Structures are given as C-alpha cells and as structure tokens.
Amino acid sequence: MSTGVYTKFLANLTRIFAADLHAFPACIAVALSGGADSMALLNMLVRLKEEKLQNLHIHAITVNHNVRPESAEEAQEVGEVVSKLPVEHHILDINQKIGPKQMEKNARELRYKLLLGACEKVGAGDIFMGHHRSDQLETFLLRMLNNSTLFGLRSMKPVSNYPIVSPNLDLKVVRPMLNIDKSEILSYCKSAGLKWFEDRTNFIPGLTKRNYFRSLLKDDKNKLPPALQKSKILDSLAKVESFNKIVDLRMNNIRKRLQEEGADVIDPKTMSLKLFFPADMIGPLNYVALDRYLFLDMYQVSASANYFHEFTKVDDKYSTFIPKVTGRKDKSSLIEDIWNGKKPSRFTLLKCQFDVKRSDDGIEMEISRANEDPRRGFHVLPFDIKSGEPTQWLFFDERLFLKFSCIDPNMSGRYRLEIFKDKVHLDILKKSFARYSGFKKLLNKYHVPVLIRSGESGDSDKIVGFPTLWKYADDVKPGSIVCEMKMKRALL
Incomplete structure (x- = not known):
C-alpha cells in the first residue's frame, strides 16, 4: 500500500491537532460522497483509529442529491463498502429539486444544512472533508473570477468555521489533504484496493464554473495562459498565504x-x-x-x-x-x-x-x-409556545438564537419576535409596563428584540417582554416563561 499519502496525511493532522494528536476529538464526522477523495480520507481515518486512536468514533455521512437517477443506488453501495469498517454510516437525502442554474451553490447549501444536522445529532464537533490541492486551484480561479479579496483568495484552510451558524455546536471543518494532489489520491486508492464511485456530473464543463476550471486544469499547458497554469497558480497561492x-x-x-x-x-x-x-x-x-x-x-x-x-x-x-x-x-x-x-x-x-x-x-x-431600510422592514418571526414543550432554537434577525419554554398553560399561544419600534409598539408597551421609561431609551437606541403574544378571539396583541434585557410585562409571573439565548460567535 502507498505510504506517501498517508505520511503526508499524518503530518497534516499533527500540525492541526498537536504532535501526539492529544487534541484529536473523540467523535468525528466525515463527508463521504463515495468519490476517490472521500473514500481515501475515510480509509486513512480508519487506519488512524486502528493504529493510534482506538476509541475514536467515526460517522460517515453521505448526502444523496437526487440529481442523477443512479445516485440513490450509489449511496447504498457506498453504505455496503462502509459496513465492513468500524464506522457508522448515515445516508441523507435532498428531496428538493435542484435546477441546473446555480447548481453548485444550491446543492452546496442544501448539503451543508443536512451535514450540520447530522453532526448535531451524533455530537461530532469536527467534520472532515476530502478537499485536495486540485480543489484549491479550482477555488482560487473561481474566486479570482469573482474579484475576491486576498482573504478570499486564500481559498480553503486546514481548519475553518462551518459556514452555517448553530446554537448547539461550534462545528469546525477539517481538511487534512489540501497539500495532496488528485493523482496521489488516485494512486493511493488503487494501491489500497479501494472502491470508489465517479459522479459523471463533475466532468460536464458546462454544468458549473468549477467543472469548467477542472477541465481546463487537466490539460493546463494547452488551454491556459502561462500566468494561470498550475505552477503559477501555486506560486500565487503561496504569496496569498504569506500575506x-x-x-x-x-x-x-x-x-x-x-x-x-x-x-x-x-x-x-x-x-x-x-x-x-x-x-x-x-x-x-x-x-x-x-x-x-x-x-x-x-x-x-x-x-x-x-x-x-x-x-x-x-x-x-x-x-x-x-x-x-x-x-x-x-x-x-x-x-x-x-x-x-x-x-x-x-x-x-x-x-x-x-x-x-x-x-x-x-x-x-x-x-x-442599525435601523432597517423602511422598504424592507425588520425581521418578524412567528412561532408557537406550548406548555411543557420547549420551542426549537429560533434564529432571529441574523444575530440571536432563542429558545422558549413555559410551565403555565395560560402562557401557551401564538407569539412573534420583532424589533421594537416606537411608532409600532409604544401603545402596547404602555399597557404591559407601568414603568417603562427607565429602559425605553435602550429599546430605541439598540433595536432590542421584543416578544409579542398575538391577540386571539378579538384580544389585542400584547408585549410579553424583552428577552435580552430580562424584562417581562407586569402581569407575567416570574418563571412562567423561560428564554435561553445565544448570540452568534465572533469569527476571530
């Protein structure tokens, strides 16, 4: 079996998780498409488990995009291969139709949502992906095409934040093969006797921009100008990384x-x-x-x-x-x-x-x-609160996760979250708080979220409280409604 790729892989992991891998997580997920890259990645992680980290739990997650007629069958075949390994396999289906326009963007967004949900379910704080050096080159060209900044042109990093925020998990994406060529991965797979599956849509140049660049890079000397050939792109990537x-x-x-x-x-x-x-x-x-x-x-x-x-x-x-x-x-x-x-x-x-x-x-x-564009208005988020049943985490105004629960059946009902505005909410504020003047300035200056109970059977809407300020209406009994909150994390 080829050892060069595995040696590079281990060296990359020691740079990420320290020399003796003492910082390696106990439970990980692997994005397993069934292609050569992800099958090689899974194989090396299983080798790592058997040789060094026997207590490691590996969850392989395959997303069936349902773009090709044979994709469901392939996902099952991937499962048959994985069933022979000390790995738990999960198949997730995208049931939403993905059109040819913006195929890559839409498929990626749907896939990432499913992967996040799976990681939350199994408790994996790191998801491993099989991106390699050729993927880096494609990403660099794509971002050059979009006039990306020097930060965007850095392309993929060995460890990065997951692109979707979650209140439950600080999920990281780990890419331990970014300095390994596709040709090396294919040689590794053949040497190890691995089975993999080719997605023919990856090789249709006109389907996505990434596919187009992939086709160019296969024969870069004949199709690309000298400045955009592999050696020059790698040189540019090195300079971007240095910056x-x-x-x-x-x-x-x-x-x-x-x-x-x-x-x-x-x-x-x-x-x-x-x-x-x-x-x-x-x-x-x-x-x-x-x-x-x-x-x-x-x-x-x-x-x-x-x-x-x-x-x-x-x-x-x-x-x-x-x-x-x-x-x-x-x-x-x-x-x-x-x-x-x-x-x-x-x-x-x-x-x-x-x-x-x-x-x-x-x-x-x-x-x-900031104040919102009056043509668009602030975010309004309706939801139900039922006694004894906590709500799901609600993501409000692109800033805040909230989860509500109540023990008083009288507090069950239809609610909504809004941003406080004098013109809209002042009259009902006065009805809910006898002493509102002490914090009213905060409401207007900081555009604070307000929890409103929708009126039923002819009743008017009522302000129940301001969760972030821990202030609730005069007639709301302490503890009758409970709110958990988490802000988005800084990207630093």
Whole structure:
C-alpha cells in the first residue's frame, strides 16, 4: 500500500491537532460522497483509529442529491463498502429539486444544512472533508473570477468555521489533504484496493464554473495562459498565504492586547460591541489587520445575511488583488478613514450603526444594530409556545438564537419576535409596563428584540417582554416563561 499519502496525511493532522494528536476529538464526522477523495480520507481515518486512536468514533455521512437517477443506488453501495469498517454510516437525502442554474451553490447549501444536522445529532464537533490541492486551484480561479479579496483568495484552510451558524455546536471543518494532489489520491486508492464511485456530473464543463476550471486544469499547458497554469497558480497561492499569515499574526497581537486592556467588550443585553483601538496600534502597517479584525469581530452584532461576502465594504484598498470596477475611483480602508477624519461620528455599515469618537489616544467605537431600510422592514418571526414543550432554537434577525419554554398553560399561544419600534409598539408597551421609561431609551437606541403574544378571539396583541434585557410585562409571573439565548460567535 502507498505510504506517501498517508505520511503526508499524518503530518497534516499533527500540525492541526498537536504532535501526539492529544487534541484529536473523540467523535468525528466525515463527508463521504463515495468519490476517490472521500473514500481515501475515510480509509486513512480508519487506519488512524486502528493504529493510534482506538476509541475514536467515526460517522460517515453521505448526502444523496437526487440529481442523477443512479445516485440513490450509489449511496447504498457506498453504505455496503462502509459496513465492513468500524464506522457508522448515515445516508441523507435532498428531496428538493435542484435546477441546473446555480447548481453548485444550491446543492452546496442544501448539503451543508443536512451535514450540520447530522453532526448535531451524533455530537461530532469536527467534520472532515476530502478537499485536495486540485480543489484549491479550482477555488482560487473561481474566486479570482469573482474579484475576491486576498482573504478570499486564500481559498480553503486546514481548519475553518462551518459556514452555517448553530446554537448547539461550534462545528469546525477539517481538511487534512489540501497539500495532496488528485493523482496521489488516485494512486493511493488503487494501491489500497479501494472502491470508489465517479459522479459523471463533475466532468460536464458546462454544468458549473468549477467543472469548467477542472477541465481546463487537466490539460493546463494547452488551454491556459502561462500566468494561470498550475505552477503559477501555486506560486500565487503561496504569496496569498504569506500575506494572510502576516495579517493573522498582527490580528492575534491586536486581540491579545485588547483583551488584556478590556478594550473589546460585547454587551449581550443590547447586543452591542464596544472597541477601543489605541493610537500606537493605528497606522499604515496595521490598517488592513485592524480592518480585518473589526470585520471578524463585529459579525456577532451584524444583521447582514450576506456578511461573508462584504469585506470590501470595510476594506477594498489594502485587501484587493485585482482592481474591481465599482463605479467609484477611490478605494478605502475603514480604520484609516476614521483615523484621518474622513468618517462622521455616526454612520451605518453592514447593518450596523457605528458611534465613533476619535482622539489623540485612539479610536473608540460602539457598534450596534442599525435601523432597517423602511422598504424592507425588520425581521418578524412567528412561532408557537406550548406548555411543557420547549420551542426549537429560533434564529432571529441574523444575530440571536432563542429558545422558549413555559410551565403555565395560560402562557401557551401564538407569539412573534420583532424589533421594537416606537411608532409600532409604544401603545402596547404602555399597557404591559407601568414603568417603562427607565429602559425605553435602550429599546430605541439598540433595536432590542421584543416578544409579542398575538391577540386571539378579538384580544389585542400584547408585549410579553424583552428577552435580552430580562424584562417581562407586569402581569407575567416570574418563571412562567423561560428564554435561553445565544448570540452568534465572533469569527476571530
């Protein structure tokens, strides 16, 4: 059996989980498509279990996209192969029809939702994926095509946050084969006598952009200009990685100092963030690191649904690889503009309101939920509360997970979460709270979530409380309704 790939695999794991793998999780999931990459990955993880980590629990998860007629049968055949291994196999079906337009994007989103649910169910905090060096090249070209920043062009990392937030699990994606070529993986599979299944849709160039680049990279010398051949792309990736490592180091130093000085504080009641960047930290060498730190930190208070693709709103001056035609000539760095007085003391960005004070000492910021575009309105989330039956986790306003329960049958009913607005809620606020003036300013300034019970049989709607403030209406008995809350985690 070929040992070169397995040796690289083990070396990669020691870089991720420490030399003796003492940080390796006890329970993991593997995204198992049945292709050569994922079958090789599973085989090596089983070898690792047998040789070093006998108590490791491995859950292999196969998602049947139902795009091809033979996909269900293939998923079962994958299961037959896995049944001979010390692995638990799960087959998940996508029953929603996936059209040819945006095939890759839609299939990926549905697949990732199912994978997250499976990981939550089995308690796996890490999901292993078989992406390799060729996938990196394809991703780099795709992101180049989309004018990605130098952070996006970094492509995939050995360990990254799962792209869907969850209140139950801080799920990580582990990719231990990113420095291994596809040809090496195929040789490993053949040497090990592994069976794998080819998805013919992966080789139709016109189906997805990734497929198109995959077809080009197979014969790159004849089809691609010299600047986009494999060796040049790998060189560009190395330079991008070098840039990112420098920024990561600076961000780590920023984080340590701010934590030591208590200058990065989140208030869970108002879901607002307070930051102070000292003057000696601000300057040309640190602008992009400060911009990136701010972007990753303020994610937890932003209501933007498209947040991961909006970094250029914070920095398109120091982070861009290819000049992007945006209709305006000037590129900008948010921290640089604040420091140089080019930003007002109050402004909105990424659905966040910034209140900024600039002085010789540094930049002080309070960041909270911005007012919503009146044409769209704030998020409204209806749901039911039943006595003795906790609700599912509810994700509200792209910021907050909430779970409600009640023991009083009289509290059962139809509810909804909204963002408090004077024009809409003031009259019913007065009916629910005799002393509301003491906290009313908070409601308007921070756009606090309000829990409303919908009127029934001619009754009016009623404000039950403000969960994040731990304030409930005068006639709501203590403990009669309970709310658990979790904010999104910062991306740092």
